Amino acid sequence: MSKSKIMRISVALLAGLLFGMGMIISEMVNPAKVIGFLDITGNWDPSLAFVMGGALAVFTPIYHFIIKKRAHALNGDKFAWTSNTKIDGSLISGALIFGAGWGLAGFCPGPAITSIASGSNIILAFILSMIVGIILAKQYQQGRLPLPFVGYRKKICAI
C-alpha cells in the first residue's frame, strides 16, 4: 500500500471516531433532542444550534487559514470539493425532501450510522430505507425512474 493510501485510511478511521464521539456527546443521536430543536413554536431546545456552532467554530478557521491556502492535501491527494456554484431545482427540492424526512423522525445520516452500535431495529429500518432512497435518487437522476407529479427526469446530467 502506498503511503498516501495508508494515511487516507487511517485518517478516515480517526476522523470517523471523532465524528461519532461528537454525535454521541452532543446528543445529536437522540431523535427526541433533534425534534426538540426543530420545535421552534413549542418547548424549544436550542442545544443543537450549539452543535453546529461548535463544529463551525473549529472547522471554519482551519479551512480558511490552513486548508484553502494549500494546493493539495497533506497526503498528496487533491481536494474533493465541487466547483459547482449553481443554485438549481435539484439542490433546493432535494434539501426540502431531506428536511421533511429529518423532521419526521429526527434522524439524519450521521446520527443513524453512529447509533448502529445500539442494536436497535428502528435504526436498522431507517438505514435500510435510506439506502433504498439513495438508489431511487440515482435511478431518477439517470432518467430511469418516474416520480409522481414530476415524471421522468428529462435533462440528464452527470452528478
Place this chain on the structure above:
Amino acid sequence: MENFTPWSALAGGALIGLSAALLMLFSGKIAGISGIIAGLLTPQKHESSWRAAFLTGMIASFLIVAPWGFTLPDTGSESIVVVSLAGLLVGFGTRLGNGCTSGHGIIGLGRFSKRSIFATIAFMGSAFMVVFIRNQFGGL
C-alpha cells in the same frame, strides 16, 4: 428550555468540526455522511476503503465514550412505518440535494458555499415545517 445542554452540544460540535477539518487537511476528503454512504453504493477506484474506514470509526466511537457513561438513546418506541418513510425521504433528498446536515450544514457553511447556504436554509425550513404540522395534529 429545561432540556437545554449548551456545553455538551458545543464540545460534541467541536469534535465534529475537528473531524471534518482533519479529514480534509490530511486526505482532501469531505466528511459528508450521506455522500460517504452513497459513494460506497457506487464504488470508484481508491474511494471505498477510506469511506468504509470512516463509517467503521463512527460505529466504533460508542466503545470509546461508553466508559464515561454516555449512552445511545432507546429508540424502541418509535414507529417503524414513520421511521422507514423518513429514511426514504432522507436517502432520496440527500442525493438529489447533494448533501445532508454535515456536508452542507458544516463543511459547506464553513467554506461559505452559496449552494450549501441555500440548501441548509431549505432543509432546516422544511424540517421546522414538518414538526410544526405534526404538532398541529397532536403528534400524529
